[in-house]
Amino acid sequence: MNNWEPTKEQLADWQTKGYFTIRGAIPRDNAIELRGVIKDFLLRPDPGLKTDADPMDPMGDTPQARAARFRKLSGFGPRLPLIWHHYYGSEAMTSVARYFLGDTIFLKFNSCFVKPARTGSATPWHQDNGLWRDGETEPFNFWMALDPATTENGCLQFIPGSHKLGIIPHIVYEDSIHGELPRDKVQQMIADSGVEHCELESGDVVCWHSSICHYSPPNPSPHGRIAIAGVYSTPQITRRRQYPQPYYWVLRNGELCTAFPPEQADVTEVSWPGPFPAAEKTPAPVS
Numbered sequence: 001m002n003n004w005e006p007t008k009e010q011l012a013d014w015q016t017k018g019y020f021t022i023r024g025a026i027p028r029d030n031a032i033e034l035r036g037v038i039k040d041f042l043l044r045p046d047p048g049l050k051t052d053a054d055p056m057d058p059m060g061d062t063p064q065a066r067a068a069r070f071r072k073l074s075g076f077g078p079r080l081p082l083i084w085h086h087y088y089g090s091e092a093m094t095s096v097a098r099y100f101l102g103d104t105i106f107l108k109f110n111s112c113f114v115k116p117a118r119t120g121s122a123t124p125w126h127q128d129n130g131l132w133r134d135g136e137t138e139p140f141n142f143w144m145a146l147d148p149a150t151t152e153n154g155c156l157q158f159i160p161g162s163h164k165l166g167i168i169p170h171i172v173y174e175d176s177i178h179g180e181l182p183r184d185k186v187q188q189m190i191a192d193s194g195v196e197h198c199e200l201e202s203g204d205v206v207c208w209h210s211s212i213c214h215y216s217p218p219n220p221s222p223h224g225r226i227a228i229a230g231v232y233s234t235p236q237i238t239r240r241r242q243y244p245q246p247y248y249w250v251l252r253n254g255e256l257c258t259a260f261p262p263e264q265a266d267v268t269e270v271s272w273p274g275p276f277p278a279a280e281k282t283p284a285p286v287s
């Protein structure tokens with residue numbers, strides 16, 4: 001294992017803003033291969049993966065329409081060797097996580113965010129641990145652009161410094177696709193701290209604190225935006241889980257876990273905290 005260390009700038013960004021970027025975390029050619037694997041899944045009549053309950057428009061029977069059905073796919077990383085070895089279970093990513101989490105790490109969540117050209121929808125303002133509702137602030141979140149992510153095609157936006165505000169209870173509005181930060185609170189945070197657009201090239205990664213407030217807008221542009229995201233954690237941080245999804249070892253005692261399929265980590269289960277509370281009224285989403 002190499003000993004990755006952040007640059008001074010990355011460390012300062014992590015501490016003050018709550019996120020930092022790694023340019024060329026994996027070679028661009030590899031990122032483009034991974035995108036091909038995801039596109040292959042999207043075009044299958046039944047991708048056989050966990051998908052959001054928010055299929056996107058249009059839902060026709062052309063290859064283009066089939067590729068535009070889903071906003072998010074989950075649980076594919078440990079099933080696809082190319083994605084596992086180049087990303088979730090790679091030395092490139094685990095050596096970064098090791099700097100923050102230590103020598104024994106598992107993958108807590110893995111998902112793919114698909115934002116097709118013109119129809120790609122927004123991910124509402126949220127904190128990851130506001131959605132998890134397990135009280136964990138220390139897991140390590142990472143997101144890789146497979147297509148270039150730009151302001152035009154809906155790159156991620158962060159409120160710098162919002163990771164210091166603690167976990168804010170999330171709610172659902174009538175038009176929410178999942179729990180989200182209270183919209184009036186987001187307006188106030190943006191007025192106070194501004195918003196940063198995180199533009200990335202294929203193979204670049206952004207890592208963020210689990211409490212940072214972030215969002216991605218719809219994609220009106222002619223360019224699709226596919227990205228793969230993950231969350232690493234440790235047995236010390238994660239003593240409980242809320243989703244019926246397995247966790248997978250990536251690093252044990254400083255050794256990269258190279259087995260495929262990856263070995264599942266044993267984590268004590270606790271019960272699901274129940275639905276998000278409903279908002280009293282529904283203002284327009286914050287964009």
Ligand SMILES: O=C(O)CCC(=O)C(=O)O
Pocket residue numbers: 113123128143214215216227229
């Ligand atoms: O890729 C996106 O649009 C949203 C990603 C996100 O919010 C997340 O991974 O928590």
